[in-house]
Amino acid sequence: MPDLHDIEAVVFDVLGTLVDEPGGLRTALREALPSGSVEELLAVWQRHVGREQHRIAQGDRPYAATDVIDAEAARAVADGAGLTDPAAIARLATAAHRLPPWDDSAAGLARLARRFPVIGLSNASRSALLRLNAHAGLLFHQALSSETVQAYKPAPEVYRLAIATAGCPPERVLMVAAHAWDLRAARATGMRTAYVHRPVGDPPTTTDTFDGHFNGLDELATALTVG
Template sequence: MEIDALVFDILGTLVDEPAGIRAAIREAAPDADADELVELWQGHVETEQRRIVEGERPYAPSDVLDREAAQVATNTDVVPKLSPWPDSVEGLARLAENHRLIGLSNAGRRSLLRINAHAGLRWHLALSAEEAQTYKPDPAVYELAVGASDAPPERLLMVATHAWDLRGAQSVGLRTAYVARPVGDPPVATDRFDFYTEDLADLAVQLAKQRM
């Protein structure tokens, strides 16, 4: 297996999205049940993204959906700050020593810039689903990475903590690596991914062994 570039999901995989939303909710509504409102927030975003993918709603970027969710959850326009997982920044730096790194996120362009700046994420290239006017797992989003990398899909490795995201990547021929996170969508028995890793350091070790 030869890998030309690593393609990273960001929300959940590299930044702790629920924790960021929870902190924003607690600031806006200190007496509310933050966990319940996080679920409400994320449920709204997931539902609306699904409606867009299925053609039931015109495309709207993620910052619009987040503003809607904030109104539903807190009746404010609070904007969450999403912090990286402890291994994310160092892990990306280590992986960049041997691979090109491409961020591929459902976050819109504006949100993606804000997330990358706050979390300290660094890429060779960052791509937003906004470029395709749809959301993962629509194949058109993964094809953005294929087109931008100028490499065949089988030489790209999609890295995510969401099994549904990896299945979407497989639909266009990308290789896949599952990274375990507390907030992810874990694989089921029928999933067959190329790598199963505990964190980015583990992924770097497995890729190094694969190159030997």
Template sequence: MEIDALVFDILGTLVDEPAGIREAVRQAVPDADTDDLVDQWLGHVEIEQRRIVAGERQYAPSDVLDREAAQLVTKTDVVPNLPPWSDTVEGLSRLAERYPIIGLSNASRTSLLRINAHAGLRWHQALSAEEAQTYKPDPAVYELAVKASGAPPERLLMVAAHAWDLRGAQSVGLRTAYVARPVGDPPSAADRFDFHADGLVDLAAQLAKSRL
């Protein structure tokens, strides 16, 4: 398998989004049921993104949806800082030695800047779904990575902790790598992804072996 670049999902794959939201909610409303409020926050964002993809709502960037969710569950404008997973920084560093790294996220440009500053992520280019005015799994978002890389889709490897995201990438011809995370969307029995990894270090080892 010849791979010209790796395309990474960010929310959930490189950073622990629920943990960041949980800490922000805890600070804003310390006596509340934090887990329930986190579920409400994430549920609001997911529903609104689906409405936008379906054409039921005009596009709004993720930071706007997060602000709506913050107001809904905490009555404040609290902004979460999203921590990287324990293997993210090392894994990205290893992979970046061999491949160009493209971040491809539903996070807005503003959110990506904040995420990178807090988590210390390494990528060579970061692409936001905001550029396509829609959200993954809309094929238009994955086409951003194809266009930016200048490579045919079958030479790009989409890396994500969400099976739905990888299915979206497959719809435009990208190769796929599932990385297990506690907050991800595991593959179903019907899914056929090119790689299954326990983390980024494991993925780096598998890719190195595949090049032999």
């Protein structure tokens, strides 16, 4: 079992790690466009979001929160599929507010929160994160949006926000994510790292050296609370 006895605070990625982001988007796309090809529409959405966040990271676009980028993605999907109903497009733009949690997310957070300060750290905007957490039943001691630092993960300032909020040395803050890219960036700022397997995640490679690998939050909570 990994040695995580000296951890003082636990930070969770949200999108993909605690909620099924692609699954929730598929549901919203089916609702808006019952006859459309969901996988093609999802690819349009994901390409737009990825491209625009990359442009912001490269300095080619001023920071825009996920509310703005998701609205653009919804419009791109609508334009490509011939959707013209303003109400349907507006609802599609807020699909990220209604993503379903993984089965172990709420209970795992609650178990850890009895022993540690638990912090959410997400690229979702403040307002989107608020509504998503309420919808999915995710209860943090504090939920942080990267909007606060006007950047997107994996920018180092996002992780430094979590470290500053935790109020302890980075080597005593554990970053938990289903995305290896997220953990690599957290590790570069001095945080400890734990990979949790999810069907939609980005698994570690053979060269990644994270502090723990877990099949779910119950396994993670046991590793952190034993002893």
